[in-house]
Amino acid sequence: MRKMNLKHIVSAAALAGMVTAGAVQADELHVLNWKGYGTDEAWATAAFEAKTGHKVIHDYFNSEQEMLTKLRTNPGTYDVVMINAAFTGQAIDEALIQPIDVGKISNAAGLAPEMARSELLNAEGAAYGVPWVWGVTSVAVNDKAFDAPPSSVEVMWDAAHKGKVVLRDDALEAVQFAALASGQNINDIKDLDKVRDKLASLMPQIRTFWSSENDWNQMVAAGQIDVGTYWSGSASRAKTSFNLPVTFVIPKEGAIGWLDGLSIPAGAKNAEGAHAFIDFMIAPDFYVEWDQKVGAPVSANLEAVAGLDETAFNRAVLGDPAVAARIQFQKPVSDEDREKYLKLWQELKASSQ
Amino acid sequence: MTAAPPPGAQHSQLRPALPLLLPAYLWLTLAIFLPLSAMVFFSFMTDLPLADRSWAMTLGNYAAFFETDLYGRLLLRSLRLGLEVTLYCVLIGFPCAYVLAKVLKGRSREAIFLLVILPFWSNGLVRIFSWAIFLRGGGVIDSALNAVLPFEVSVDLMYSYPAVIIGLVHSYLPYMVLTCYLTLQAIDDSLIEAARSLGASRLTVLRRLIVPLAMPGLIAGAVLIFVPVVGSFMEPRILGGRSGTFYGTVIEDQFVAVFNWPLGAALSFILLAVVLAVLALAAPVLRRQT
Numbered sequence: 001m002r003k004m005n006l007k008h009i010v011s012a013a014a015l016a017g018m019v020t021a022g023a024v025q026a027d028e029l030h031v032l033n034w035k036g037y038g039t040d041e042a043w044a045t046a047a048f049e050a051k052t053g054h055k056v057i058h059d060y061f062n063s064e065q066e067m068l069t070k071l072r073t074n075p076g077t078y079d080v081v082m083i084n085a086a087f088t089g090q091a092i093d094e095a096l097i098q099p100i101d102v103g104k105i106s107n108a109a110g111l112a113p114e115m116a117r118s119e120l121l122n123a124e125g126a127a128y129g130v131p132w133v134w135g136v137t138s139v140a141v142n143d144k145a146f147d148a149p150p151s152s153v154e155v156m157w158d159a160a161h162k163g164k165v166v167l168r169d170d171a172l173e174a175v176q177f178a179a180l181a182s183g184q185n186i187n188d189i190k191d192l193d194k195v196r197d198k199l200a201s202l203m204p205q206i207r208t209f210w211s212s213e214n215d216w217n218q219m220v221a222a223g224q225i226d227v228g229t230y231w232s233g234s235a236s237r238a239k240t241s242f243n244l245p246v247t248f249v250i251p252k253e254g255a256i257g258w259l260d261g262l263s264i265p266a267g268a269k270n271a272e273g274a275h276a277f278i279d280f281m282i283a284p285d286f287y288v289e290w291d292q293k294v295g296a297p298v299s300a301n302l303e304a305v306a307g308l309d310e311t312a313f314n315r316a317v318l319g320d321p322a323v324a325a326r327i328q329f330q331k332p333v334s335d336e337d338r339e340k341y342l343k344l345w346q347e348l349k350a351s352s353q
Numbered sequence: 354m355t356a357a358p359p360p361g362a363q364h365s366q367l368r369p370a371l372p373l374l375l376p377a378y379l380w381l382t383l384a385i386f387l388p389l390s391a392m393v394f395f396s397f398m399t400d401l402p403l404a405d406r407s408w409a410m411t412l413g414n415y416a417a418f419f420e421t422d423l424y425g426r427l428l429l430r431s432l433r434l435g436l437e438v439t440l441y442c443v444l445i446g447f448p449c450a451y452v453l454a455k456v457l458k459g460r461s462r463e464a465i466f467l468l469v470i471l472p473f474w475s476n477g478l479v480r481i482f483s484w485a486i487f488l489r490g491g492g493v494i495d496s497a498l499n500a501v502l503p504f505e506v507s508v509d510l511m512y513s514y515p516a517v518i519i520g521l522v523h524s525y526l527p528y529m530v531l532t533c534y535l536t537l538q539a540i541d542d543s544l545i546e547a548a549r550s551l552g553a554s555r556l557t558v559l560r561r562l563i564v565p566l567a568m569p570g571l572i573a574g575a576v577l578i579f580v581p582v583v584g585s586f587m588e589p590r591i592l593g594g595r596s597g598t599f600y601g602t603v604i605e606d607q608f609v610a611v612f613n614w615p616l617g618a619a620l621s622f623i624l625l626a627v628v629l630a631v632l633a634l635a636a637p638v639l640r641r642q643t
Contacts, residue, residue, distance in 0.1 A: 065612045072401075170610075208512040208594030222491060224511070342611055343421075349598040350423055 028055050029273040032070060032265075033082040035060040036213060036237070038133070038290055039281060048280050054273040062211055063170065071096040076267040079274040085120040085259040086330045088129045097263040099126035104275040107282045110303035120332070121261050129261030130278050133233065133287075135297030136318070136327055137173060138255035140230035140238075142220050143245035153181045153251045155227055162205050166219060166228030169209035171345035172333060174199060176256050177229055180328070186256055187331040196344055203352035213237070220244050233297030236313060240295035248313070250323050257327040259300070396618035414619030424603065424620065428627060431600035435583040438521045439575050445522070446529030446574065451563070453530070454537035455545075469530045477524060481591050484520050485511060488592070512594025520588040525581070529574035536570030537563070572639050580628055584621075600624060 033039045035058075045056040059078070061067040064087050071081060071091065083091055091097045102108050108116065111131055115121075121129035139153055145164070156165050167174055176186040178198040189195060207225055210216045213234045219225045221244060235248035262281060264274045280286060287304035290296045291314060298314045299305050308315045317323055333341075395401065396415070400408040418424045453465055472480060487493045489511035498506055510516045540563065548558045564571075586601035593599075604624070607617030 063610050065610050069609075069612050203595070206595050208597075222489060224489060224491075338611070342606075343423075346598075346603060346606070347421075347423055349595075350427055350603075352595060 027053060027270070027273070028057055029080065029270050029277055030057050030059065030078045031080045031082075031277070032059050032061065032067060032078045034062075034213075037082065037233075038294075038296060039080070039082065039277075041290065041294060043293070044280075044286055044290070047286075048277065051280070052273065052276050054270065054276065056277070068094075068096070071265055075265070076269060078265045079268040079270045080277050081263050081265050082132065083129060083261055083263050084330070085118065085129060085131070085261050086332050088121050088261055088263065089123070089332050091263065092123045092128050095266055097128050098266045098268070098271070099128060100130060100264055100278070101275060102127050102130070105130060105279040105282070107279050107284075107301060107303075110284070110301045111282065112300055112302050115259060115300045118259065120259065129263045130282060131300035132260050132262045132278075132281055133297040133299055134257065134259040135232040136250065136255040136257050137177070137229060137231055138248065138250055139227060140216075140235045140246050140248045141227045142223070142225060143247055144223065145226035146247075149247045149249050150227075151249070151252055153177075153253050155251075156181075156229075157202060157205060159205075161226045163207055164224070164226040165202070165205040166207055166210050166216065166225050167202070168229055169211050171342040172338065173229065173256070174345055175341040176330070178202070180253055180256060183253070186328045192340070192344070196348070199344075199348050200352075203348060206352075209349075217242055217244055220246060231297070232313075232318070233295065235295075236291070236297075237295035240291075240293070250317070250326060252326075254326040254328055257329040259329065260297070392618045393622065395615050396622055398615045401612075401614055414616045415623065417616060418620065418623050424600070424623075427598065427600045427603055428624065431583045431585075431624075432627070432631070434517070434521070434585075434589075434599060435579045437518060438525065438582045439579045441518065441522045442526050442529040442578050443571065443575065446526050447533050447567075447571065450530045450533035450537055450570075454534050454540075455542075469527055472523065473527055477587065480524060481520050481588055484516070484523065484592060488516050488519070511592065512596070514593065514596045516592040516594075517589050517597060520592045521582055521585060524588065525578040528577040529571075532570040532574035532577065533567055534570070536567045540566050576632065580632075583628055584624055 031039050038044070039056075040058045049055055059070070061070060064084055067081065067083065068087065068091065071078065072094070081097070083097070088097070108130065115131035115134070116127075118131065121127060121131060139150070139156065141149055141155070145161070155161065156167075167177075175189070175195055178195040179186045179189045182191070182194045182198045184190060184194070207219070210219070210228065213231075216225075216228065216230060216234065217238050220238065221242075230246075230248065232248055235246050238244040238246040262278045264271055264278075268274055282299070282301045282304070284299075284301060284304040284307045287296065287299040287301065288307040291299075291308060291312065296314070298318050305315055305319065310316065397410050397412065398408050399411045399413065402408055449469070453462060453469070457465060485492075489495070489509060492509075492511070494510075495506075495508040498508055510519070544562060545558055548562055549555075553561070584601045584604070586599065586605040589597040589599045590602055590605075591597075600620070604617050604620045607613045607620065
């Protein structure tokens with residue numbers, strides 16, 4: 001461990017000074033998540049407040065790195081944070097989150113065992129994250145542009161949809177998607193040149209890059225796009241909540257799987273409320289209402305998924321073993337690889353104009 | 354800017370002025386100098402000193418700029434963007450300022466002035482998103498043209514280089530109008546009348562009299578626009594789509610997307626140095642003009 005010296009303190013103070021930390025009341029519960037991603041549903045926070053008396057206040061991030069940055073620069077500000085499990089290990093290593101007392105979370109009993117025990121969320125016998133929901137990153141299409149949903153990711157490269165394709169502005173996701181399209185393991189990319197070529201040939205097809213659900217939905221609503229990468233939960237929200245003509249596809253090449261966990265930041269001022277909130281978030285009641293009213297990814301709580309209709313996408317399609325076998329789950333990515341992917345992505349973006 | 358005090362008066366004037374100056378300088382020190390020096394420091398580090406990360410001093414972040422041609426290419430692209438936006442602002446802003454200063458009087462001047470300043474009162478993001486509604490295919494411009502024209506046209510400027518130009522020109526035009534207005538208003542009308550009565554054509558009056566006298570305002574406006582546009586990232590990101598990658602967006606990526614503050618800081622200071630160099634190179638030319 002490196003000792004704090006004056007330089008550290010000065011620079012840390014300079015960083016912390018960039019965001020003003022307001023006074024926090026004990027019964028306030030500060031949650032950090034993507035915007036519009038379950039925890040901030042008004043009906044849910046109202047129910048939670050009525051039940052526990054903790055007032056839920058949200059702050060949002062637009063990328064995993066921004067989330068980590070917010071945790072690093074504002075210690076003590078947040079009580080619950082939603083972390084993609086591929087990043088939980090990094091948050092543990094940097095001491096950004098604290099162990100969770102699973103005993104206080106009664107609904108944890110229903111969690112899928114392999115997810116609850118996942119090495120991504122646990123370290124040294126302690127749970128640092130409670131698996132919340134999982135889903136896939138794959139291709140979603142605008143129904144108005146297709147008679148039948150496509151079965152292959154190659155649809156993104158189809159000249160018929162030139163200028164009507166979107167991709168998320170995220171180096172890791174773009175590289176892993178291209179790895180999938182070129183028949184490689186997303187967690188162990190052997191041939192990065194193939195990935196580069198695949199992405200380079202995709203660039204002329206692309207309309208723009210999206211960064212939030214809102215971007216994607218607005219472009220579909222305005223008829224600006226036919227097809228693009230999307231998240232399963234977001235696609236079901238687009239359909240259920242916004243009545244948009246969106247169909248989510250698990251192509252024959254497979255899809256990228258991710259697991260989102262809920263964690264408690266180190267130094268959280270309301271750890272008690274945080275445990276109660278996580279318990280509330282993995283409960284079947286909340287999940288079923290979320291999926292039916294708004295549209296959600298798949299709950300990590302098996303009892304919650306069993307509460308859905310038998311025909312529901314999250315139970316019928318993603319619960320199908322043949323589909324599950326095609327999903328490659330994201331593992332943590334080393335800093336070197338991340339840097340390499342970012343360089344590749346920036347080069348491609350800069351030279352495609 | 355202050356007028357030079359008469360010689361000898363400097364000492365006696367400074368002391369009473371001190372209590373008035375102090376708050377401003379204190380604020381500048383706290384709000385600009387300290388964070389900026391922290392950024393200079395970061396730009397020489399290998400990693401941020403947070404959460405017990407180990408770090409060392411390095412020049413690597415600056416070297417990274419030269420290791421690939423990516424950053425240089427993007428910087429040139431951003432400089433071109435800055436020049437183009439400044440040029441359009443001059444072409445649109447100067448005539449507007451002239452009309453405001455010399456043609457309109459009273460109520461109508463106030464009304465037009467208000468229209469010029471109005472964009473300043475709205476949030477930048479709101480302005481950019483409202484442009485998005487106008488520019489896209491099936492958007493306001495597209496629908497309006499197709500409703501009027503007998504033949505089918507498709508106007509879809511969204512997610513393109515022209516869209517970025519339009520958004521930036523709209524955002525920064527008021528600077529040019531305001532600075533030119535101030536210098537144009539200061540030109541004595543009798544000078545113009547004298548030139549006209551001595552036989553100068555309108556064009557000659559503009560070329561030999563008005564533009565040279567208004568030059569300080571033109572230059573101030575150009576600098577005020579050029580510098581922020583070169584580093585702009587919000588407008589390119591929202592309006593530019595696939596052609597929206599500029600030097601500013603790459604810096605933003607370093608801070609927001611990959612948490613590489615040292616590289617982001619180094620890239621920012623390289624930008625600062627290049628912009629200062631451009632202004633320094635232009636200075637002799639500009640000084641002669643004024």
